[in-house]
Amino acid sequence: MEKLAKTAGPEVEQHSGLKYPHLLNLYDVPPLEDITIEEFETCAIDRLRVLSEIESSFARNRSFDELKKITIAQCNKHIPMAETTATTVDRDAQRRADVIGHFVLRLAFCRSEELRRRFVKAETTLFRVRYDSCSGTERKNFLNSRDFASIQVTPDEKTLYAPQLQALSFGNERVATTEFYKVKWTRVPDLVERRKVFLRGGYAFVPSREQSSIIFQEFQARLEKALEMTAKALPRLDEDTRLMPVLGNLSQAFLAGVPSDWSPAENNGEEIRADMIDELSRKHFPACMRNLQDNLRRDHHLKHFGRLQYGLFLKTLGLSIEEALLFWRKSFSGFTDDQFNKNYKYNIRHSYGLEGKRANYPGKSCQQILTSDQPGATDSHGCPYRHFSPDNLQTALLSMYSSQGLTSADLPEILSTVKAGHYHVACTRVYEITHAHQGVKKGEGIGSGESVTHPNQYSKESRNLEKALIEEVKMEIDGGDVTMGV
């Protein structure tokens, strides 16, 4: 098989002149040219965004069609891949990035069985989405370049098993004109499970229209093997101190959910005032921030990391430094002005970039909240989905969100998602439930199916929904005029 791949490669190359002749790739050749450390990291992160979205699609039980739609959109955004016929695009550059991203993530995800399993599932799905959505010519050229080790069923066998094979063709095709391939049944378990094949002596007779299953299975089996090999070889890589931290971050990001590509800058400079915060928190805050607000109101105090997490969030939400000082001063009602100025004012100004290094820190993303500064026993920062006990989480969610439509009947689903480690999916589900009265349906997430990756993104989408609704009501009131005007 390897041999065939090597001879077929250059042959096609002559036609297209491309180093990477096909959009589809089984990734059996690692990128050989030099890769810069920047490329190493960006290609991997871009791919990781797509894989994470695939993962959360699984966690949210999306149908394959929904998943496909979302994945294609994500691919176009982060790792676009043009067809071979698209001569105006630098296809080699795109495909090179694709290969680099894949191989870097292999390094990052080969280290535990859990990571390997999740990576293989996500990658195989990505392959399947691309295989399903590319043109017939692209697919055919790819298939012709490879040998998938299946045996063509002979005419004699076809005659022998004609009635059985006919039953598989749903009356649509004639057995005589349909190609069948014979493979070990273990290579097409999904077809066996759905009774799409005829079995004899351990071999599955696969009609050509189901051939894709053989290829997906092949992709998966190769990747599983390759990852195990990589895992064995990895200790040698440990010596490269530039790469290890990058790899560590990548795998951690995958486990913690989606790395956020939501940028706080997208918050179009809208301002909020200190006296709006309590009401906003009840309608628009994710559980982590709602929890901090509730604690602050109850205790008139927050500990350092709580202040940091909440303060940066409020800043990104549009709270100016003046309003922030006002807000914190009011909230810390048990302290004298003197104590407040001495102990807290500096830090607040610092977080606005007005003291010290004068760095303007943005609000923390879910990934940062999930993985850095783990909360201690008396802390209230962190992510409730991850850092609360199941009991406390249930109580907290009900007390925070029952006025928004969350009921105890919703909890089992949320808790099982939490148990599986998909915290961002749980948070997204809560968003959907608490915004159902505004027309958000299950699976829609915070818009076009996306999951929550940043607390500010949660709040912004929530406020946008409200604004859109107000606009709509206005339109309805003025509706007559509008139509008349046209």
Next chain:
Amino acid sequence: MPAEELEPTSPEVMLAFYRRLYPFKSIFKWLNHEHTPSRLFTNREIAFTLQSDVYLRYNSFTTAEEFKKQTCALNPTRFEIGPVYTARPRDKKTIRPSAFTPLLRELVFDIDMTDYDSIRTCCQGADICNRCWGFISAAVLTLDTALREQFGYKYLLWVYSGRRGIHLWISDREAMELTDDQRRAMVNFLTVVQGGKEMHKKVNVRIGKDPVLPPSVKAALEPLVEIFSNLILADQDCFKSDDGWEELLTLIPDKDVAKVLRRKWNDDEDRSSEDKWDDLKSEVGKYAKTSRERATMKAAMEDIILQYTYPRIDAEVSKHRNHLLKAPFCVHPKTGRICVPIDPERIQEFDPARVPTVGQLLRELDAASPENTAGEHADWERTSLKPYVEMMEKHASSLMAEVRREKIASDTTW
């Protein structure tokens, strides 16, 4: 103390059974596939259930002798066989969890009479008799054929579960190597009767526009037609009672046919299941041969036959490599019967009531002439356990011969 004075499965009885009768060597050969202990045996989990009901997992042994010694020392009520792991199960505590994963395992199936409680009319619950064994033998015939012909497996061992069911162990190398995903796929492929109490029609496997049975199910159906007639209609008389025939009518899609039959059967309480099936056939026969109605009813009747006779597999047992299953030749704690191997070719002659109990075997030993004890013959040879151990020995030998052949073949290629 004479054996007959003891409880059917008292600790004394069990200890005597393990010491003198349990065929540890045969079990070793069957699990290990060769004479010298390999990973197939040394990395194999054995889980003991002690007299106190304590459950001891992750035991493993290096030889058959050690296995016997430890079993006698613990004197369990029964024990189960698990997968071959990447390391020795008894070292589990000292190994990184990632270095301890299930690797190989016989493909196993479990068929239990309780899944037939809604159909059988002779017994309920834990009871089983010669008559309802017919359901199990139908299941064995169907599965045995499917696994050999379709999946190509050769080393199938059927074992009586000691009470009301049967286990199957498949030891072909390819079967041992199946992943959990592959096992799941196969079990779903083989599962045809699905849905709980609330679901009347439990067979929904047809494919295509004018729905046909998938080839595998069609192949299974042919022998089941006769079994249906003997077992369901004649013996169990499943449609005799009101509940029985009402259930049958729910499976008839043609409302006109169902209406005619309901009236007829309401009027005549004495109609047997055979009569009723004939009534159904003659109603269907009134439709023209090529009519749509007739085709629909023919399909419905085939589905009914499958619903009443097709094997009902306990899917969870088969799906995971690390599922534990009671070892052959263990004693069922309630019945005292031995979990003996069964020849699938003679499954219809098998009578669960005639399976030896542990007490009976020990009595047979007591009665046999004591001179032989010192001889080279094992104790089991002087009891009615003999044919069963011999069956196991024969099975293990052919498996070992196959492994030898494979070894020689792979040696010569190098």
